[in-house]
Amino acid sequence: MIIRKAILTGGGRATRLRPITTTINKHLIPLANKPMIFHAIEKAVEAGVEEIFINTNPGETELQKHIGDGGHWGVKIKFYEQEGGPQGLAHVVKCAEKFIGDEPFMFYLSDNVLLGSLKPLFEKFYSNKTDCLLAFAKVQDPQRFGVPFFDANGKLIDVVEKPQTPPNDFAVTGLYLYGPKVFFKAFENIEKSARGEYEISSIHSYFLKNDFKVDYEKIDGWWKDTGQPSDLVEANKLILENMTEEEFKANGQTGDIVGKVHVGAGAIIGKNVKIIGPAIIGENCVLEDCVIGPCVTVGAGGIIKFAKIEHSIILNNCRIESDIKIKDSILGANVRIAQNQNYRRFVLGDHAHLEF
Numbered sequence: 001m002i003i004r005k006a007i008l009t010g011g012g013r014a015t016r017l018r019p020i021t022t023t024i025n026k027h028l029i030p031l032a033n034k035p036m037i038f039h040a041i042e043k044a045v046e047a048g049v050e051e052i053f054i055n056t057n058p059g060e061t062e063l064q065k066h067i068g069d070g071g072h073w074g075v076k077i078k079f080y081e082q083e084g085g086p087q088g089l090a091h092v093v094k095c096a097e098k099f100i101g102d103e104p105f106m107f108y109l110s111d112n113v114l115l116g117s118l119k120p121l122f123e124k125f126y127s128n129k130t131d132c133l134l135a136f137a138k139v140q141d142p143q144r145f146g147v148p149f150f151d152a153n154g155k156l157i158d159v160v161e162k163p164q165t166p167p168n169d170f171a172v173t174g175l176y177l178y179g180p181k182v183f184f185k186a187f188e189n190i191e192k193s194a195r196g197e198y199e200i201s202s203i204h205s206y207f208l209k210n211d212f213k214v215d216y217e218k219i220d221g222w223w224k225d226t227g228q229p230s231d232l233v234e235a236n237k238l239i240l241e242n243m244t245e246e247e248f249k250a251n252g253q254t255g256d257i258v259g260k261v262h263v264g265a266g267a268i269i270g271k272n273v274k275i276i277g278p279a280i281i282g283e284n285c286v287l288e289d290c291v292i293g294p295c296v297t298v299g300a301g302g303i304i305k306f307a308k309i310e311h312s313i314i315l316n317n318c319r320i321e322s323d324i325k326i327k328d329s330i331l332g333a334n335v336r337i338a339q340n341q342n343y344r345r346f347v348l349g350d351h352a353h354l355e356f
Contacts, residue, residue, distance in 0.1 A: 025062055031232070135173040146199075160201060172200075280296075290305060306339070
């Protein structure tokens, strides 16, 4: 059976990304000047998915406004809330059972960045006729993830959620393919973990211990989890570096532009500006006497003067008019940085972080 349906995550509080996520859903944070979840939707559509179901936080409205009904991508998109509040990733899937029915499906954590096509994974799932296909990637901190356990012969025998002493440096990435009905059968046989959640790893452990056919693919090198601010900056860099030349357009701008650079419509590139690619300058930006890049995205309506910025994400309508060097940073929408020789004046939200 062909996978036509997918569940994407759109909920969660992303407390490790505060203060950015105090005012914006994590899945709407732009990577390469595009909401993070858009990248996940595009991957699903490219692999052949026709219907997408996105779980949301209670009372969420922004995701729906930005994403719509899926017509932009030629698919159908519906939104649903996790019943009874946060109870783990496996419960997110369980709440979508009425949408999935008896069909195979993909579950995709939308805050995971995948640089390659999903088609090879789908094709392996189809050809091997498995009940479940998992994707593994090497990480520096496997204790943060579900971790695969192998026997002495290299056979996959278990998956354990956030083990204190991982036996290897592999993590189960946020991409899962399931055959018809098997997930919901397994859910009826698992219990909440010590932290009060139905763990997705418990589903996979049940499969492996009850003779379900579980396959896996190692995708080391093109996967990135975005659980922390530094991960977002790195994911932005990876996406920019892997974009094709055709995806960059200078819109008639000339001057000191080096490498792959996109300049949005209506942007004004003034005097003494150097832009080093890969970089994206949003629509209606104004740049003067500054150096931007490499690996910088500037949201629409930004004004940047005198600053030097690299490896950073600048959201919409930021105004930076200061002889300042910014690196490995994320600036939320409408941030103002002004220069004063005698003092610094701040208006900062909860969980703000400053370094001088």
